[in-house]
Amino acid sequence: MSLAEFLSGLNSVFGIALPMVLFSVLSAVIVILLFAMPLGGMCTYFERKVAADFQERIGPNRVGPIGLFQFFADGIKMILKEDTITKNADRFIFNFAPSLVLAGSLGAFALVPFGKYVIGADLDIGIFYAMALGSLVSLGILLGAWSSDNKWSLLGGMRAAAQIVSYEIPLGIAVLSVITVSGTLSMQGIVSTQAWPVANAVDGGHFWNVFHNPFLMINFLIYFIAALAECNRTPFDLPEAESELVSGFNTEFSGMRFGLYALGEFADVILFACIATAIFLGGWHLPFINFDTLDLGLRVGDTDLTPLFQTILMASVFLAKVAVLVFVVMWIRWTLPRLRVDQLMDLCWKYMIPIGFVNLLGCAVWVWVFKGKSMIQVAGQLLGVY
Amino acid sequence: MQLVDFFTLLFMLMGVVSAVLVAFHPNVLYAAVALVFSLLSVAGLYGVLGADFLAAVQLIIYVGGIIVVILFAIMMSENIYRARFRDAAGKFVIPTAVAALLIAGFLKLFHDAKLETRAGLNAIPTTEQMGRALVGPYALVFQYVAIVLLAGLIGAVVVARPHHGNPESEAEKK
Incomplete structure (x- = not known):
């Protein structure tokens, strides 16, 4: 599906003709209110709980049972807070920069395949489009930092932009090595090749891309490290290094404007976890079972409920993998110290990019030698299973 | 519409x-x-x-x-x-003239071309055709473009590397 096709198909939703303006407003509201806000909010809660566990504290426990409603309290506080703007700030850019960050993160969620039937837009250029939208984030951070007329902000913004632009390269190389294996850019296409291999090659795939070949396994680590840097998460949180820059690029932002930056960061983390799940960890696919061909035989009257149950299973598996990855990100945050700027650039340019390129070449050679078969398929063939 | x-x-x-x-x-x-x-x-x-x-x-x-x-x-x-x-x-005369010429040229081009x-x-998605074209008939041109980028990268390295014999950068190294 191309972008133009997708737009042509938008004239009606579920058979109901909607005015296009209403539709675009509605979809944005749905994505933000029903998905990003609750998920980002839950993330802040879990982040604090995880941090508390690591530091042998209790963490938030006052609002609601075991503190579960803490993020509602945080959100209300954000909205009620006084909204301050520095005197010499560039007001127009100051007001509009935070929304760029959120737009970059949330726009890419349309490409995340939560299940076989649950995806915003299965574009033909899927993964590439998701990465392209990410470029808005660095722009939003840089503009917001500059407009607040604060040297800490400016330094933080510069660091953020330099970091994001540099780490996009290893990230792109890692994604490219997946594409050499899958042969498609479409998210659904990439996920569907990762099914558990079965005897008839039509239904089966080559299992998760991480286990496709040893090179791809290393490139998954490259992807993960680069994604951490793209989200400005520890150990790459130099743009907001508290000990050096107060709060970095968002120092001068208060109230919900700061909230948008914070939400954008969490949305970014979740987005990268979603993409990692979809392209490396097999999306909703599990070993030994294929939900696509699973028939539970559940029927109400004449209606076949199988697609519904398939969707529920797929989405749960997908989100479970995402949750594990997000937990790892938090785990790393409370374990590792921050890198220095020169170490950051060394890691990117002197280690990750060369290693990534070697592995990309390795992937290409593997696909050529084994005709696109994964380690498991090759082993299965040797053992005579398939 | x-x-x-x-x-x-x-x-x-x-x-x-x-x-x-x-x-x-x-x-x-x-x-x-x-x-x-x-x-x-x-x-x-x-x-x-x-x-x-x-x-x-x-x-x-x-x-x-x-x-x-x-x-x-x-x-x-x-x-x-x-x-x-x-x-x-006061320095807008030449740029305006150049821009006007460009616009006239483009208008002529668009008028003649059968768009x-x-x-x-x-x-229909064009990505796959494009990929095949880039590694197929246009592979050599594609590689040629890559050389331009490589030259740019090497240029950046040459500019950024410490100059030998320059006391300032020698001191920096120490």
Whole structure:
């Protein structure tokens, strides 16, 4: 599906003709209110709980049972807070920069395949489009930092932009090595090749891309490290290094404007976890079972409920993998110290990019030698299973 | 009117308005921000015309790369608010003449060329054909472009490396 096709198909939703303006407003509201806000909010809660566990504290426990409603309290506080703007700030850019960050993160969620039937837009250029939208984030951070007329902000913004632009390269190389294996850019296409291999090659795939070949396994680590840097998460949180820059690029932002930056960061983390799940960890696919061909035989009257149950299973598996990855990100945050700027650039340019390129070449050679078969398929063939 | 047509018009309007802003806004930074929207609208036009890959490339290279570099340059320079394009007043005769010539040339080109309207385009994905073309018939040209980039990279390394015999950079090394 191309972008133009997708737009042509938008004239009606579920058979109901909607005015296009209403539709675009509605979809944005749905994505933000029903998905990003609750998920980002839950993330802040879990982040604090995880941090508390690591530091042998209790963490938030006052609002609601075991503190579960803490993020509602945080959100209300954000909205009620006084909204301050520095005197010499560039007001127009100051007001509009935070929304760029959120737009970059949330726009890419349309490409995340939560299940076989649950995806915003299965574009033909899927993964590439998701990465392209990410470029808005660095722009939003840089503009917001500059407009607040604060040297800490400016330094933080510069660091953020330099970091994001540099780490996009290893990230792109890692994604490219997946594409050499899958042969498609479409998210659904990439996920569907990762099914558990079965005897008839039509239904089966080559299992998760991480286990496709040893090179791809290393490139998954490259992807993960680069994604951490793209989200400005520890150990790459130099743009907001508290000990050096107060709060970095968002120092001068208060109230919900700061909230948008914070939400954008969490949305970014979740987005990268979603993409990692979809392209490396097999999306909703599990070993030994294929939900696509699973028939539970559940029927109400004449209606076949199988697609519904398939969707529920797929989405749960997908989100479970995402949750594990997000937990790892938090785990790393409370374990590792921050890198220095020169170490950051060394890691990117002197280690990750060369290693990534070697592995990309390795992937290409593997696909050529084994005709696109994964380690498991090759082993299965040797053992005579398939 | 179809939704696609609406978006086409929207992107066209956005492109023209932001391009005018780029040319005439007195503040350099605002001109750069307007340039972002101008490039975004071009990406949008590629999108509605069925050139998805080009749209994403436009975003990733121009918005993610070039604009960030331009903003870096602007933000690192002092007194952005004082630097006005109007400082170059009186130097607009030659640029205007060149621009007018360019516009005339393009109009002639578009008039002569048999351009397909959107109805004539089939909006099927072009990414796969493009990939095959790049590693097939155009592989040599593709590699040739890569050499240009390599030369740029080597140039950057040469500029950035410490100069031998220069006492300042020798001291830096120690």
